[in-house]
Amino acid sequence: MSSPDLPRSQLPTATLVAIVDALKAVAGDPPRGRASFAKGRCVRGTYVPSDRAEEITRSRSFTRPSRVLARFSVGRGDPNVADTDNLVLRGLSLRLGDIHHRSDMLAQSAPVHFAKTLDQMLAFLEARIPGPDGSPDMERVKAFSAANPETLHQASYIAAHPLPRSFAGTTYWGVHSFPVTNSSGETRFIKFKVAPVGVEVAPAKSEVTAKSANFLHDDLERRVTSGDVRFSVMALLDRPGDPTMDVTIRWPDEDNREEVRLGTIVITGLEPDETCDGSVFNPANLAEGVAHPPDEIFAARSAAYAISLAKRR
Structure with a gap:
């Protein structure tokens, strides 16, 4: 089964350049930064597959041990955003597999995206x-939200889930539905979930306000330098009739889905940020056995990230 990116000529009229520019404008147009998830920390580690990985996919990225390059991040295009901002997503980008069977994964601390189409x-x-006063026009925001209620699903999820006290204690979600083919040639859809091994309880808001603006990054460095950080890479299994085109909604009863552990990621060391900043984690890089999701947002990601990289260079 194959789901290649849509040709640029078939993408909607909203241009990728305009979206990248708008992402940066929302953040105040900081120079040379990522258009989103601008603040982050580059790390390295290893991936070890489970004995059930081949039941789900034959992709060698997920069925063979490999090195891992990863980046933990805080959402928005502002590289100076405070880690204490409890309305901002946390992100995790992963690169696993070898040079011939590489896959890049992008996951975030909410299971839905904020828009369905470009x-x-x-x-x-x-x-x-x-605007000129440094703040958005809230009446315009309210009017847009009223006309597009599905764009509030992500914000509603964030508001209902307290800020995690650690990157290492956060669950990260892939918002897309990925077609996967297993070792028997059977194809189905999955969603990725990257779950911490040893989950921590999120702190109360009063505890968060007392922390430093970089507490997530400081905590991560402390944990990695004194030991390691572990995550399980999970595959949530589809059911007939699941929506695979709309990334603003979850699959029905998604939290209680059957899931299979594909493997374990162990973060073992810190990397210079330049190691992650010199290129992009490109979600179009998927080793055979995991195909491209069919939704419009995924189809645009690869080209949009290339535009963002060119702008920050």
């Missing part, structure tokens, strides 16, 4: 670009 994504961002 046109909707651009309109969402343009409504939030700050």
Whole structure:
């Protein structure tokens, strides 16, 4: 089964350049930064597959041991965003496999995206670009949200789940539905979930406000230098009729889905940020056995990241 990116000519009228520019404008247009998840920490580690991985996919990225390059991050395009901001996503980008069977994964601390289409994504961002006073027009934001209620699903999830006290204690979700083919040639859809081994309880808001603006990054460095950080890479299994095109909604009863552990990621060391910043974690890089999701947002990601990389260079 193959789901290649849509040709640029078939993408909606909202251009990828306009979306990248809007992401940066919302953040105040900082120079040479990522358009989103600008603040982050580069790390390295290893991946060890489980004995059930081949039941789900024949991709050698997930069925063979490999080195891992990863980046933990805080959402938005502002490299100075405070780690204490409890309305901002946490992100985890992963590169696993070898040079011939490489896969890049992008996951975040909410299981849905904030827009279904590129046109909707651009309109969402343009409504939030700050005016001359440095703040967005809240009446415009409210009007857009009322006309596009599905764009509130991500914010609602974030509001209902307290800020995690550690990157290492956060669960990260892939918002797309990935077609996977196993060692028997059977194809189905999965969603990725990267779950911490040894989950921590999120702190109360009063505890968060007392922390430093870099407490997530400081905590990560402390944990990695004194030991390691472990995550299970999980595959949530589809059911007939699951929505695979709309990334603003979850699969029905998603939290209680059957899931299979594909393997374990062990973060063992820190890397210079330049190691992660010199290129992009490109979600279009998927080793055979995991195909591209069919939704419009995924189809645009690869080219949009290339545009963002060129701008920050």
